[in-house]
Amino acid sequence: MHLPDPKDTLYDIWLASRSPNAPNRVQLAPGAQRPLTIAKLSLAGQIIARCGPGFFTLVWGLHPIRTLIMLALNVARGAFPALRGYSQALIINEVQSSISSGSFTWSHLLYLLGTEFSRMVLETAIDSFATLNENLVYGSARFLIEYRQMEQQLRLDVPTLSDPTTRDLLHESDLFVRSFAQAGIGGFGFGLLSPLDFVRVLTLLSELASHVFVLSSLTAATPSSGTSRTTQLYILAFSLITFILPHIVAWLRCPDSFNRYDDGGLPYTPQEARNAERQEKMRNLAHSDPYRPEVLVWGLGPWILQGWSKARRAMLGLDSEHRGTSNFIGQMDLVSSVLAQINFNFADLMMVVQNIPLMLVLQQSSGALGSLALYRNSVQQLVFTIRQLFTTTRMGLQSIFLMGAFCAAMEIEPLLAPKEDDLVQYVSHERGMKIEARNLCYTYPGSKQPSLSNVNFKLEAGERLAIVGHNGSGKSTLAKVLLRILDFDSGELLVNDVSVRHYNPHDFHNHVSTVFQGFSKFNSTLAENVGIGFVDKLKNTKAIEHAVKLAGATRIVESLPRGLKTRLDTAGADPFTFPSLNGSTENDTWASSRSHQGLSGGEWQHIALSRAFMRAHRPEVDLLVFDEPTSSLDAHAQNRIFDTIDDISRRPSGDRTKSVIFITHRLSTVRRADKVAFMENGTIVEFGTHQELMRRNGPYAALYRASV
Template identity: 25%
Template sequence: MRSTILPPLKVSTLHQTLLRALRLVWSMAPGWTAANMLLVVIMGVLPIAALYLTKLIVDSVTAGLAGPDPAAGFPQVFFFILVAVVIALSLAIARSLSELTSEAQSMIVTDGVSDILHAQSIAVDLEYYEDTSYYDTLHRAQQEAPYRPTRIVNGLVQIGQNGISLLGVAVLILTFSWVIALILLAAAIPAALVRYYYARARFRFEQENTESERQAGYYHWVLTDSSHAKEVRLFNLGPLFRERFKNFRTDLRKGRLKLARYRTLSDSASQAIVVTALFGTFAFIAYSTLQGMITVGDLVMYFLAFQLGIGFIQAILNSLAGLYEDNLFLTNFYQFLDLEPKIQAPENPALVPEPRDQKIEYRDVRFSYPGGTKDAVSGVNLAINPGEVIAFVGENGSGKTTLIKLLCRLYDPDSGSITVNGIDLRRFDPVAWRKEISVVFQDYVHYYLSAAENIWIGDIEQDQDPAIIAKAANRSGADAVIQKLPEGYKTNMGHWFSGGQELSEGEWQKVALARAFFRDSNIVVLDEPTSSLDPLAEADLFRNFRDLLEGRSAILISHRFSTVQMADRIYVLDKGRITEAGSHEELLKLKGRYAHLFRTQAEHYQVKHSEN
């Protein structure tokens, strides 16, 4: 049994996450990020200037009222007001520009992170998809990654802006009383602690409930996706799955509301401390004014400064707590990005042997899937000569498709090797080797693209030559289907997009076969290639099958013996091992497992024929 392949989750230190997030955002949007930082400085300085101007205005008005001619002081007051207007307008413009830069930065980073997720999803080995914990990691990365890096940068921006403003406020308050400055700092700490503990509690909750979130998402998908629509109605599964979805969502909602209630109560208590400190300080400032120690303008300035100072400190501490929260959640994203594929090109890859001259050998191959309790294949030895057609036969789960996945280097054997002309597949660049293989798996994909693109994506390095695409479609029988579509090869397939046309399963299989024939490869692998075809279409495909191969090797996997009996050699698998091998005639003479399965299927058709 192979253990799970994901490494344990490690929460990065705050500075590691900050540096990594900053590099990520800067690499994607350097211009917008630089503009945002400049605006931060401007928005940090202007509020202090506005605060000081307020003092000057109040003092000028007070002085004018105390003088013999109050109106004489108005020009000075009016000048200060004009300066205040300029500052207010500048601050408003800076805020608007900051919103623009932040929005642009966010959109660019969100799209960039999505691209990183897509690239990593393609790069990781297929074996990760066999691991349940991988889906939890992927889900958490998808949920958090698009916006967390931008939030980190914006959090640092807010810390910078508030820090600059706080520095100015601190200078003003320290000129009045250092005790007031300490009270200012102490009053803001409880709110930051609340945010810190809430972030930890929420992170634990989301970690522990990721699978429940995915299960709810699964039931939502089943209820809304077209691929399940028939059975949901036929078996009346709608009420059952709706109830299960609601139960998952209810449990998740209750857990999150419990955390929210805790945060609300704690926030209320911390804000009570802030209000008490604010108005207690205001009383002290008012008393100092009445004692003649400071002017009325000072009274207004210090009160506003204290009010702003608490706000700035709270904002800074909240931003720090937010950075801590973002650090926790970005750990999921970076855990996903740090997954290392095992199947990689060697430093000096060997050249893939020339097409039509590739002898493939499985040498004592053993393999088990991650988390599996037994070997999927074991002790497999076989050879495929150039231009040869072989077939794998066996019951479900006997290892047939696993041998194909190993040949394609979607996995590597646990022991043994697969060689081409004596060279281990692991010595080739996997991308270069896969170009040599065309595969139609039994769970082939319906691509909701045009009919032409559905065939062309079999080999995207080729030009979209209509003649070559049509030739591949002719070979699989798909051309007759496509010609009947409203716009022929330009018709969109499926009902996801406007003008799309849905095909029958057999017609989709013909398109998938055309994809394999379009690929300029040396080996054609067909896994249950006619499972959805009618008997006439199957007969048409295999009547000239060797001509269609044009000298290429082929591997057939099928439960239909009418399909495999034309193979040069047939391998019978049972529980991951090859138990018989030979041509159709040789295996019938052997009177073993193959002969038994063949006669059982033949008798079934004979009974059906006699009944008709």
């Protein structure tokens, strides 16, 4: 993993935060809660200093005016509970006074009721507007953070993602992104606190101050109260204890109950469901390791990011196409929210009014029932607010470390990407790609046995190489190294006399086409399964039909109920079912109501070959790599495929324009190759033409005679 100076990186600060407090303890698991210690607080401070300004500047730049309004309204909303209690206390006091005196002053009572109704309308309108404003700010920030995460995920290559610590870092980065899931909906996503939820601290502090002010006013000793200041403080202390004690008892009985949060969940409309499915499909492609080789080779990153972005923006209501509808819905939501909240507040007011019968007991007392209700409510809310502040602080510490993981993850550079000073632009050759391997060695992470050991061979431009050998001899691993899916540990790999490490992998992949032995099966239409081989032509039916014809799959298409539009059943290869990969909503229905067509192993192999032929015949492609391309095909289909490979690798004049490497266990096809590499125990033990190796009468000759 390419990182700056370890002493100054966010990566090392994040890594230090996972260290245990006691010696001989294992490192904290990714996502685990960091303990509240001086050392952890110091690390959190460093992360805030490094990430905080940039992150909040980023958020501020999205909607500066709306963000300022959000901050101001969060402070104002903190005073609402105290104002509500004071207004309702005045009403109760007026009713108590009227009953006690036997003289009803209806005008004053109606005035107080009107004032309370106006307060409810104003409070609800402000609260609803604040919620809508927050949703827009949060939604924009959430989309930006998710977009950057997706963008970075698609940049990373297989060797980078193979590092366990990097995977832990990306896991915590993903938790940070997911913490935005419920922002603006009145809850914490996945039991986490997103940085934007810190604005709620302003509300809590404002609410805390307002309740303290109310309680200090109510407990102030006056000559008419008949009680001393000390007595009032005792009453306040007793009230606080009686409200706090049940929470302490509940915590002692079940400490984990304070760590549980409801993720909630909102039902989707059919359109939202389609967008959600499309968005998750693209996310699955970006994050799934089995798809990674083909995502890299076919250069699917920008296409995946674009498809996810379109669906995600629609899900968040940020799509300009639905802006007018969203504004109208927002206005209707505001009205309905105001009416619903008024009903709720009336119910709340009625619950307060239920205390009025108590005034019969208090008629001879100097205390006012409204003041008593206000006092009791303020004490209760004070305890609740303190608990919320404690919870927010505890969750906030964890959120800081997750933010550090996100920022550190954004600094990771793909392991295969060359440094800027070493970068060499790939230049196509007329005859194809020249490849030379010198003492190549590679060991999979965590393995003690090398998969490749001192591999040497030379392939001239335009030549064809067959790689053969027993299972587990390293053939597929060598193919992935040649395709720059995997890096090698030592040795040299020269492409057109330039070290392959000087090429940008994305640039290099533009000049190759391949069929992997474990090719991907996408739970989508046949056209899309083929078209992703060259996404620029994904919607070009003629290009797809041409690729299908080259792969000999025309009869398969004709036998399907909807031809190229038939949705294929992956039979468990892809656990999700999603709508069109290209974002089309034409004839979209719920995925569960669609009929999926199953294919045999040979038919799927034809689809994989069609995918490779989408690009293989193009002039910029210099290398074709086929890993067991005909393992599930009969002899006639196999010969047709190799004839096609021979045709597309030549000009009409017969001159070769592409180098071809194919891995096969069917040695009858080896005669088509110019050179043969026989692999055993991760190395090439024999290399030469078919005739030369047969004359040597070595392991290749023995395997060949046993197979034909």
